[in-house]
Amino acid sequence: MKTQKERLIPIAFERTENALEDLRRTAAYLKGDSSLLPTFGPVARYEISDLFKVMEGAAYLLKTHKDEAIENRIDHIAAIIAGAQEEDGYLYPAHTTGVSKNADHWSGAGMGDKPYSWVVHSHELYNMGTLCEAAVAYYQATGKKNLLDIAEKCAHHINNVIFLGDPKYNNGKPVNQAPGHEEIELALVKLYHTTQNLLYLEMAKKFIDIRGVTYKPDGTGTMSPEYAQQHLPVREQTEAVGHAVRATYLYAGMADVSLLTNDETLQPALHAIWDDIVNTRMHITGGLGAVHGIEGFGPQYELPNANTYNETCAAVGSVFANYRLFLMEKDGKYMDIAEVALLNNVLAGVNIEGDKFFYVNPLEYDGVRHINEGISGRAPWFGTACCPSNLARLIPQVAGMLYAYNDNAIYCSFYAGSKTNIPLSGGTVALEQTSDYPFDGNIALKITPAENGQIFRLNLRIPTWAASSHFVPGNLYSFTGDPTPEWILKVNGIEIKPEIEKGFASIERQWQTDDKVELLFPMPVRFVHASDKVAADRGRTAVTRGPLVYCVEGIDNANDVFSYYMDNPHISLTVFTISNGILKGIPLLSFPAKSVTKNGSETAELKCIPYYAWSNRGASKMMVWLPDTETLVRDNFE
Numbered sequence: 001m002k003t004q005k006e007r008l009i010p011i012a013f014e015r016t017e018n019a020l021e022d023l024r025r026t027a028a029y030l031k032g033d034s035s036l037l038p039t040f041g042p043v044a045r046y047e048i049s050d051l052f053k054v055m056e057g058a059a060y061l062l063k064t065h066k067d068e069a070i071e072n073r074i075d076h077i078a079a080i081i082a083g084a085q086e087e088d089g090y091l092y093p094a095h096t097t098g099v100s101k102n103a104d105h106w107s108g109a110g111m112g113d114k115p116y117s118w119v120v121h122s123h124e125l126y127n128m129g130t131l132c133e134a135a136v137a138y139y140q141a142t143g144k145k146n147l148l149d150i151a152e153k154c155a156h157h158i159n160n161v162i163f164l165g166d167p168k169y170n171n172g173k174p175v176n177q178a179p180g181h182e183e184i185e186l187a188l189v190k191l192y193h194t195t196q197n198l199l200y201l202e203m204a205k206k207f208i209d210i211r212g213v214t215y216k217p218d219g220t221g222t223m224s225p226e227y228a229q230q231h232l233p234v235r236e237q238t239e240a241v242g243h244a245v246r247a248t249y250l251y252a253g254m255a256d257v258s259l260l261t262n263d264e265t266l267q268p269a270l271h272a273i274w275d276d277i278v279n280t281r282m283h284i285t286g287g288l289g290a291v292h293g294i295e296g297f298g299p300q301y302e303l304p305n306a307n308t309y310n311e312t313c314a315a316v317g318s319v320f321a322n323y324r325l326f327l328m329e330k331d332g333k334y335m336d337i338a339e340v341a342l343l344n345n346v347l348a349g350v351n352i353e354g355d356k357f358f359y360v361n362p363l364e365y366d367g368v369r370h371i372n373e374g375i376s377g378r379a380p381w382f383g384t385a386c387c388p389s390n391l392a393r394l395i396p397q398v399a400g401m402l403y404a405y406n407d408n409a410i411y412c413s414f415y416a417g418s419k420t421n422i423p424l425s426g427g428t429v430a431l432e433q434t435s436d437y438p439f440d441g442n443i444a445l446k447i448t449p450a451e452n453g454q455i456f457r458l459n460l461r462i463p464t465w466a467a468s469s470h471f472v473p474g475n476l477y478s479f480t481g482d483p484t485p486e487w488i489l490k491v492n493g494i495e496i497k498p499e500i501e502k503g504f505a506s507i508e509r510q511w512q513t514d515d516k517v518e519l520l521f522p523m524p525v526r527f528v529h530a531s532d533k534v535a536a537d538r539g540r541t542a543v544t545r546g547p548l549v550y551c552v553e554g555i556d557n558a559n560d561v562f563s564y565y566m567d568n569p570h571i572s573l574t575v576f577t578i579s580n581g582i583l584k585g586i587p588l589l590s591f592p593a594k595s596v597t598k599n600g601s602e603t604a605e606l607k608c609i610p611y612y613a614w615s616n617r618g619a620s621k622m623m624v625w626l627p628d629t630e631t632l633v634r635d636n637f638e
Helices: 002-015 017-030 047-064 068-084 093-097 124-142 146-164 184-195 198-210 244-261 264-281 312-329 332-348 386-401 630-637
Strands: 403-406 409-412 418-424 427-435 442-448 454-461 477-480 488-491 494-496 499-501 504-511 515-520 525-530 540-545 548-553 574-577 587-597 600-610
Touching: 002 017, 002 047, 002 068, 002 386, 017 047, 017 068, 017 093, 047 068, 047 124, 047 386, 068 124, 068 146, 124 146, 124 184, 146 184, 146 198, 184 198, 184 244, 198 244, 244 264, 244 312, 264 312, 312 332, 312 386, 332 386, 332 454, 332 548, 403 418, 409 418, 409 427, 427 454, 454 515, 488 504, 504 515, 540 587, 587 630
Parallel strands: 409 454
Antiparallel strands: 403 409, 418 427, 427 442, 442 515, 454 504, 477 525, 488 494, 488 515, 499 504, 525 540, 540 548, 548 600, 574 587, 587 600
16 A cells, blocks of 8 residues: 555556546647647547546545545646536547547547447446546545546536437437447446445446447457357356457446345346356466457466466456456455455556556466566556556455454455454444464454444354365366364354354354454465366476465576476475565565476476565566476476
């Protein structure tokens, strides 16, 4: 959070200045000054969304730490946005100023030649959705309605044009089309939560209901009906297909709408798609969308390592979707997936210093290949900057995902050192959590009820990796070797054996001031094999500890990363804490392995670091899935 405030957010504001300038020029145009028009190019259709996401992240920071400079900056930007918004609520610089006129769909940078003429790729609704999310976050943090008023104006405009019909657009006929890039669904639900205006929730439901019904593209690649999940009505979908970011945003919106409208007809599709992902289409790091080109899901079990895509935004979307599925069903398995995606793929998307990024997240790297827009290793920014701006808005939201509650129950869904007050029906409960998770499995909670004797249920998530033979839910990744050690739960020093329901250990009692709950997860290093159906991982082993996936990086090891193999992955090993440098405080694993040489093989010390921490010390070779045999290493070399 400190790095976010001091480094990532300021850099992100600086690097989205072009989007802000386009809004300035649009505002000037609406006042009659057309001397400078917005830039027109491949990213013009969605560039302002990156600015809005950075604003959202900055606003969340204000919820925990007031900062006059950040607040003034957002107020300044809000005034510019208000000036660039048309009187009816429309907000889209290229169409407002006419720079997209006389262009066909794709030479118009994928936005069409006029408003809502190319909804499948224009990102109009996507942009306005990210603005709405920023507005909600800023209102929650400050109570100011300057951005919220703009967002509500956008929402009413969207309702008029898409669902009612507006004489100014589409010849007055309702557009009645879901956006090619999902996002507005999530935003409308947040607007509903904040304003309690039922219209916004109804709009979110309509967008979900019409997807794959009122419009289906006819083509291949980015114009295939599967690409934006428009191949079938959402209730008939059973597999994860198409662009992975769009898909996860859709699933998040479906979960929101199902929960808030009591629409259980959405749940069978959500269950089938989730099962498809965790059993056939998810990397061990939580990465989704293995296929380049469509940035999306390929065939079942197609999970390459060196040539995978795993966009950072897709992992962010997975956190959003699984968190909402947890809220919908109170099932800890969804938070297990969210946690692995967050602590591995998401955090790998930004360096420790908060100023360089990954768009693509491979599980194997040769140290040379240009995997990020012509950059070997991490890039300082991207032309399409959705990933760094998504990191800017997700990381500050994690604090709000630590706990959930209803009238008489508290759910501990993520673990991290924290303090909070939770308003239950019987009175407000103060919680203080002490933890070095995910590096250490010892978690302590001090409970202070409103009054001694207050009865409520405390639910503690027991992750899949701590309680089963699998690293994550699903059948893709199984532990090898020793059985999973048992976790321990104590209340005031006395061990208890609680009931387990949907992945949560439940304690219901009359709570007293300063009651202490201790949850102890053993965190030995574990070795993992993938399902044999994943061809890329056959004969290979991954290394994990707790929820973290580890990787071998060239800078730590004397021999070529690709020369190692796991001759005996069940021998004793050592866990160090790195004592200096950029990775100070991060665990490092060390154990003997074998390294292939010209004349055979030799024993060599192998060192591993958490996957999220790789590429912080320059471009370097890296590998997650290590060969089990010398033969496989030599086959790869050949």
